[in-house]
Amino acid sequence: MNRPDEVPVFSLYGERLQWPVDDLLHCESIFARSRLHDFNIRAHRHMDLMHVLLLDSGPVSLGIDQRRHQHDGPLLIRVPPLAVHHFRFSAETRGHILTLSAPMIARLRQRLPEAAGWLDEGGWTALSPSSPVLELRDEIRREFEGRAHGRETMMDTWLCALIGKAWRLDMPRRQARRQPASRAEQHLAQFQHLIDARFRARPTITVLAQEMGISASHLNALCIKHTGRSALALLNERTLLEARRELTYTSMSITLIAEQLGFDEPGYFARFFKRYTGTSPSRFRQRG
The missing domain is CATH 2.60.120.280 (Regulatory protein AraC)
Incomplete structure (x- = not known):
């Protein structure tokens, strides 16, 4: 096994x-x-x-x-x-x-x-x-x-x-209970909850790790070991998912979307988006 x-x-x-x-x-x-x-x-x-x-x-x-x-x-x-x-x-x-x-x-x-x-x-x-x-x-x-x-x-x-x-x-049935989660699984679940709650503020991995009571290097090692992706990659993927949704389902300007996702400059957001998708936010929206 x-x-x-x-x-x-x-x-x-x-x-x-x-x-x-x-x-x-x-x-x-x-x-x-x-x-x-x-x-x-x-x-x-x-x-x-x-x-x-x-x-x-x-x-x-x-x-x-x-x-x-x-x-x-x-x-x-x-x-x-x-x-x-x-x-x-x-x-x-x-x-x-x-x-x-x-x-x-x-x-x-x-x-x-x-x-x-x-x-x-x-x-x-x-x-x-x-x-x-x-x-x-x-x-x-x-x-x-x-x-x-x-x-x-x-x-x-x-x-x-x-x-x-x-x-x-x-409800009337007795369900077999899951085995208690390992310490690593608890940390990963906590990290995922923090990502979902805080990603719009563009927090650093160091700040999130401190909230979890562990070091940034330990958090990153856990993420790589159990998901194959770094802690920063997981955080960026959540931001990217929200960006794609806003571009697809809303008429908000790209500048406003960038601001709501925690980017100080629309240009920084555009570079971030293109790095992960291979296209600019405006072209992504036109494609949809």
Whole structure:
């Protein structure tokens, strides 16, 4: 079995790339993704992403941290950030996977604080074929695949309803608890929360590390060891995600976006954006 520090850290299945879309939520079919890997998704984990898998039918063999399970759909599986997980599907397995970015996870925690512990521990919940959870999944899928006005708001609304319904459904059942997080995992989770709360102020890694009670070099070493990215890279990726969202979904001027993201000069923001995307903010907006 892989030790935690040997398990690869991916953005999506088998991808070491940055978050691939401008939405805070990504939706795709389990068949489309898993067939690229012969229906066997090997053990990996994510620094700042959460999976919610919704199977309509077909078998799955899954592992989340130290727990193993075999089941047939309909089924909901939740995989929190930092949890080591693997899946083996059948070619007949049908369903969809929702991947939630860090800002979306934070938004869910704010709107559904009672369900935060349930989301964090991960696990699985059997569903009925007519479950409203699956109907809400279909609403999210339609919004994600379309480009209708207000789609981000609608996806946010449907997702909140889906998680709330699933959490209520699971309340009477006793769920296996996650193993206590290691010290390193606690530090990484704390760092991710600080990034999400403070990135607009452009804090230094030294300042964030001091708030965590550790040195900047120790924090950076943890990030590199467990995510393959430096602490600064993780902070910059969060800023870049917000910049792409503002450029795509708002009409704010680039100068105002730069100011709200903590850049003293629009030119500095433009250089930052181009360094990570290969294009200027204005051309990125025109492309959309």
